Amino acid sequence: MTDLPASVPRSVAPVVLDHPLVQHKLTRLRQAATSTAGFRRLTRELSLLMCYEATRDLPTEPVEIETPLERMEGRMLSGKKLCFISILRAGNGILDGMLDLVPAARVGHVGLYRDHDTLEAVEYYMKLPEDVAERDCIVVDPMLATGHSAVAAIDRVKAAGGKRIVFVCLLAAPEGVACMNAHHPDVKIVTCSIDRGLNEKGYIVPGLGDAGDRLFGTR
Template identity: 50%
Template sequence: MSAPFHVPENALLRAKLSRLRDRRTDNATFRRTLAEIGAILTTEALRDLPETLCGIATPVAALDAPVLAAPEPCLVAVLRAGLGLLDGARLIMPDAPVGHLGLVRDEHTLTASEYVVRLPRDLGLRGALVLDPMLATGGSAIQAVARVKQAGATSVRFACVVAAPEGVEAFRAAHPDVPVTSAALDQRLNERGYIVPGLGDAGDRCFGTE
């Protein structure tokens, strides 16, 4: 059975996504909102991490308090646009190690090529949350998760802002063990491989490039 594809029931997340989608949203607002969404998606994607109990003392009494049973997962951003989500994810987990995967998509073949890989050494111990705003054809996400697994991660999760059904299907076929958390499941891909209605090119809108 495939790992779940999850769209959180979260009104605040939906409102922020609408702001991202709006073509009138300027670059600074887009970048800030993408970080805010990154914080929400990180919380949702990691909400079922294994827990254990640890004895602590509050100012009032002692108790067995829930803590994580393993070190926090590594945060892996798919460049460039994944950096926008990473800003928010690091607000939630400021001590988590960070990795970067540089993938660029050929606009004609829609395939992704790798140009930089910087991953923490303890992926096998921690696992990873891979961050990329778009799950369109699925090519970049599939390649990114495969690279993280190759580096030793046995527990991997993927978070995105918008996903197309075609990309979800391809991703689940390639990585049935990896749960996906997305702010929305959109309608389809267009002839250029862009998500419809989508939000345009997240990297360009985040960093003010074309």
């Protein structure tokens, strides 16, 4: 993990992935010349690596199994396991890769859009598993910019009973980390980079542009 920028409150401890493969793929993702297909593929690959870190603390239990040679005690996930929650629409770019790694996970969706004048999150859709309170929840969105959308989504997950929550994003801004820390200090952030900050339009800089537009080929 890398040290945090001085502008990030020290009470926050996001996990910043500094693995060479992560940083290589992230650099390619940032490039303006990367095609829609390439951006989608790189996001999927990065989501696998982020999921590995986000699930590090999942509980396991011993199980007796039979290998081709003998019986042994292995370990498997215990309890209700996972729920991935995508903040629409761009969160689906991360969700797809995580489901490759954990195909049995339940899936929830929270539909939010950012008001371009106030930069506040407005909800238009929400659907979560009924037993979300019994699952470890991983909320995904490519960007943690102002933090308003992420905080609003986690507000709703907690209101539905979610307790053990991790937030996963490709990029974060110090402002978004501070916002998350102020509202949900119990939520761990897993990200590939904490960038310099936000521009006058609320976009992360240097960033990678609008993740949703780049994932789906829209403008």
